[in-house]
Amino acid sequence: MPDRSLRVHREVVSYVRRSERMNPSQEKAWAAHADRLLIPVPSRGLDTSVHPDARIDWASAFGREAPLMVEIGSGRGEALVALALRHPDANVVAFEVFAPAIASTMSRIARHEVGNVRIVKANGAEGLKHLFADSALEQVWTFFPDPWHKARHHKRRLVSPEFAALVAAKLRPGGLWRLATDWEDYALAMREVLDGAPGLQNVHGGWAPRWAERPVTKYEARGLAAGRSVFDLTYQRTPTANGDAPTVGDLLHRTPRPDAHGEAAL
Numbered sequence: 001m002p003d004r005s006l007r008v009h010r011e012v013v014s015y016v017r018r019s020e021r022m023n024p025s026q027e028k029a030w031a032a033h034a035d036r037l038l039i040p041v042p043s044r045g046l047d048t049s050v051h052p053d054a055r056i057d058w059a060s061a062f063g064r065e066a067p068l069m070v071e072i073g074s075g076r077g078e079a080l081v082a083l084a085l086r087h088p089d090a091n092v093v094a095f096e097v098f099a100p101a102i103a104s105t106m107s108r109i110a111r112h113e114v115g116n117v118r119i120v121k122a123n124g125a126e127g128l129k130h131l132f133a134d135s136a137l138e139q140v141w142t143f144f145p146d147p148w149h150k151a152r153h154h155k156r157r158l159v160s161p162e163f164a165a166l167v168a169a170k171l172r173p174g175g176l177w178r179l180a181t182d183w184e185d186y187a188l189a190m191r192e193v194l195d196g197a198p199g200l201q202n203v204h205g206g207w208a209p210r211w212a213e214r215p216v217t218k219y220e221a222r223g224l225a226a227g228r229s230v231f232d233l234t235y236q237r238t239p240t241a242n243g244d245a246p247t248v249g250d251l252l253h254r255t256p257r258p259d260a261h262g263e264a265a266l
């Protein structure tokens with residue numbers, strides 16, 4: 001009897017499924033570095049899904065125990081590599097679904113001799129859910145996520161109440177979620193979702209100052225060149241009232257408490 005819970009169907013995802021064709025230098029980078037940098041993860045049959053039973057021993061994947069930082073949608077790895085170099089004491093996990101972008105990231109990692117990055121070619125939302133224990137993460141980064149402009153596509157936006165609950169559950173209390181976008185309507189939608197999200201506190205009470213460690217990526221440069229502003233946001237995982245870590249289920253079913261917002265400055 002087939003397991004119906006694992007049935008493959010067309011799911012709403014935050015990325016475009018497109019051709020995976022790589023250019024010769026990307027093919028070369030993949031062949032040279034995938035064994036070391038890419039962490040294979042079992043899927044549900046869809047290439048970019050993550051099987052609910054999939055587990056990764058991150059300490060052995062990195063060869064050491066260290067605080068975990070995760071980027072979702074790392075693109076060509078511009079921010080990823082710069083930030084991994086700034087945080088040599090962290091183990092940095094990147095989720096990206098697009099193979100050519102991953103290959104370019106591998107080249108960049110090799111060029112800069114970065115040792116503390118591993119890449120998972122999968123939907124980061126599923127990866128976050130299944131591959132990390134609750135409260136396991138020090139930071140989560142979501143920079144220039146696909147904006148999905150049309151109203152009928154808004155359901156594909158990565159930042160949603162469900163995703164916020166997931167990030168909140170996976171961050172350790174005090175851990176940070178940093179976001180940036182050059183699309184004002186998405187930035188406002190992020191504020192609407194995240195300012196009221198249980199378990200998260202807007203560190204600056206509004207827009208965050210630009211995170212100085214974050215380099216200007218191709219996407220940011222393109223937005224600026226087109227005359228758009230860039231909006232940064234930083235949220236911190238709050239401890240629960242009894243000090244225990246909330247689960248995703250707790251966070252999704254709890255109503256927001258306006259008094260949960262404190263005054264930390266980061």
Ligand SMILES: C[S@@+](CC[C@H](N)C(=O)[O-])C[C@H]1O[C@@H](n2cnc3c(N)ncnc32)[C@H](O)[C@@H]1O
Pocket residue numbers: 014015016072073074075076077078079095096097098101122123124125142143144145146158217218219220
């Ligand atoms: C607009 S690009 C930004 C890339 C990068 N963050 C930057 O600032 O240069 C968004 C990237 O996120 C990836 N992406 C979108 N949704 C994703 C998901 N759920 N899991 C993993 N990658 C995702 C896309 O394939 C794309 O490469």
